[in-house]
Amino acid sequence: MTPRPPTVRSRFRGAWHWAFSLGVIGSAVLAPAQSASSRAGESLLVCLVSAEAKAEELHRALAETLGRNSTVTLAPKHPDGTLSLAPLRSAHTAVFHRGPGALGTEDAAVLREFLAAGRGVVVLAAARDAWDAVPNFLGEYLGAEPGGRFAAGAPMSVINLYPHPIYAGVERFETQQPMPVWQKIAADAQLIMEGTVGEETAPLAWVRRRSTGRVCHIVPAGAALFSDAAYLQIVAQAVLWTSSRPIPQAQPIVQRTFMPESYPGSFAITFPGGPGVCFDPVRGGINFIWDGDFVDLRPRWLTKQGEPARIFGEVFYRESMWQPWRVGAPGREPVFQFRGYRLTPAGPELHYQVDDREVFETLSASADGRGLERRFRVGAGGGPLWLHLEPQRDSDLTLTGLVRDGDRATLASSAAGAFTIEIRRRPVSALP
Numbered sequence: 001m002t003p004r005p006p007t008v009r010s011r012f013r014g015a016w017h018w019a020f021s022l023g024v025i026g027s028a029v030l031a032p033a034q035s036a037s038s039r040a041g042e043s044l045l046v047c048l049v050s051a052e053a054k055a056e057e058l059h060r061a062l063a064e065t066l067g068r069n070s071t072v073t074l075a076p077k078h079p080d081g082t083l084s085l086a087p088l089r090s091a092h093t094a095v096f097h098r099g100p101g102a103l104g105t106e107d108a109a110v111l112r113e114f115l116a117a118g119r120g121v122v123v124l125a126a127a128r129d130a131w132d133a134v135p136n137f138l139g140e141y142l143g144a145e146p147g148g149r150f151a152a153g154a155p156m157s158v159i160n161l162y163p164h165p166i167y168a169g170v171e172r173f174e175t176q177q178p179m180p181v182w183q184k185i186a187a188d189a190q191l192i193m194e195g196t197v198g199e200e201t202a203p204l205a206w207v208r209r210r211s212t213g214r215v216c217h218i219v220p221a222g223a224a225l226f227s228d229a230a231y232l233q234i235v236a237q238a239v240l241w242t243s244s245r246p247i248p249q250a251q252p253i254v255q256r257t258f259m260p261e262s263y264p265g266s267f268a269i270t271f272p273g274g275p276g277v278c279f280d281p282v283r284g285g286i287n288f289i290w291d292g293d294f295v296d297l298r299p300r301w302l303t304k305q306g307e308p309a310r311i312f313g314e315v316f317y318r319e320s321m322w323q324p325w326r327v328g329a330p331g332r333e334p335v336f337q338f339r340g341y342r343l344t345p346a347g348p349e350l351h352y353q354v355d356d357r358e359v360f361e362t363l364s365a366s367a368d369g370r371g372l373e374r375r376f377r378v379g380a381g382g383g384p385l386w387l388h389l390e391p392q393r394d395s396d397l398t399l400t401g402l403v404r405d406g407d408r409a410t411l412a413s414s415a416a417g418a419f420t421i422e423i424r425r426r427p428v429s430a431l432p
Contacts, residue, residue: 044070046239047087050097051077051130054223058097061226065236078104085110093120093243095235097221099130099137108133115141118213120242122235125221142217143186143208151197153178158196159204164294165272166192166207166216166237168249173230175220179204182219190294190312193218205234207241209292209313214242247272252365254341254348258300260308262287267341268295268309269348274369275425276311279350281338285324289317289372289395289423316394316425317372324390327355328383330408346375357381371395371424378417385411398422 046066048059055074063072073087083100085107091114100111111133115121121141128146131137139145155176161167179195182203193205204219216238225231240247250272259266263282270276270293278287292313299307323336339351347364358379365372378385387409389397401419402409411417 044093044239044243044245045091046070046072047075047085047091047094048072048097049075049083049085049088049094049100051081051083051101052097054226055097057223058226061232062095062235062239065232066239070239075100080104083107085114088114091119093122093239095122095124095239096126097124098127099123100133101130103133116212118211120213120239120244121215122238122242123215123217124235125219126217139184141212142215143189143206144182144203144217145184147181147183150179150181150195150202151200154197156195156197160194160196162192162194162294162296162298163251163253163255163270164190164192164207165247165250166205166234166241168237168247168251168272170230170233173234175225175228175231177220177222177224179219188312190296191298192294207238207294214244216242244273252347254343255295255297257295257297258306258308259287259295260311262308267350268297268311269363270295271365271369273365273367274313275316275365275372276313277363277372278311279363281350281352283320283322284336284338284352285319285321286317286374287319288315290315291369291425293369314394317392317423319390321388321390324388325354325359326386326388327357327381330386330388330410354385355381357385359385366422366424371422374421374423376419376421378411378419380416381414383414395423395425398424 048055048062050058059072059074066072075083075085075087078084082102082104085100085103088094088110094114103111115134123142126138126142128138155178159173161170161173179202185191185203185206186208189206189208191203191206195202195204205217207214207216218235218238237247252272253270255268256265257268258264259268259278262278262280265281266287267279268276269279272293274291274293276290276292276295280287290311290313292311294312296310300309323334325334325336326332327334334354337353339353341348341350344362347362350361352359360377362375363372389407389409399409399421401417402411411419
């Protein structure tokens, strides 16, 4: 009797994972990608590029999964059998199955212009021999190089899905397909799916946020998966993510871990469209905010000493002062006690106590992912509440309900109250 292959188990890695409901070519070049805010309400135009036999099947399934707010066009073929990439001229995002294959001179130029224009790119099972038109695509753009077969072609025993907006609403993903090994993964590639056979692991999906646009590579692909609801949802949401479009079911994620420049047990809070926040309950405040939507906990798991988690994206806000909150007088060091947090429709609500005053802080991201709103409600206590503010080079603060005096802000009343602090990243042009 032929033995059955091992059952594949997919699982999310990470803790405190939660949710709440919420151009045409001109002058020989494509127009640059638009921001997410400028596309609000605009139909998403997607071009599927595939010369494979199952292209029509994938086209229908992807169009159905993305729904009526999107238009998916399958790149047609020329009489000689090569693909016409004319639909890329108006597409916001392209999905490449393996790659475009052999191209004529004009179509190769359209492809290179598309990649340079900062549009979204999703690649399914990239193949070196399908990218002759862009010889350096795999290593420099996709961010990895293909090798041989992983684990001699054995099916995965475990597939880990690391918390990321692309997996919104996806509880499991399974496949028995043999996988290739991808190696030389770029330093800025964020690994979001990993497969395991025995003690060996292989990257199965990663994303990159680059000046030339967002890219996602999903290694598994093929006819068996083109009718798999979980796989299609992952691909469709990768399309939305690379397009900087909202993902309807996307979940803010709260994870307690070892963050850089922080005490152990700090919180990594990531919002679907960014930013990411490190809150340190020992120091007593936000340590930093960065412009990403993902934190990699694997260094903590895989290294002997337990290295800090990795973040991706630029930090635009930092604090380092010990216990920035004060009660009564700004120079009096308080007794700070972190009481926990709860999950609300508005965002995670942190609860802590500064001397005898209860503080509840709710965090929410700005619509464009470039800022963070901190909304506070505080209980009555024995004196005014003070907050020390540190100079910021890359961000601006707007205070509502507090009185600011230089590097201090105060809620003068001892009675219960509420106030808001908005932190926004400065545009590059505004930096000194």
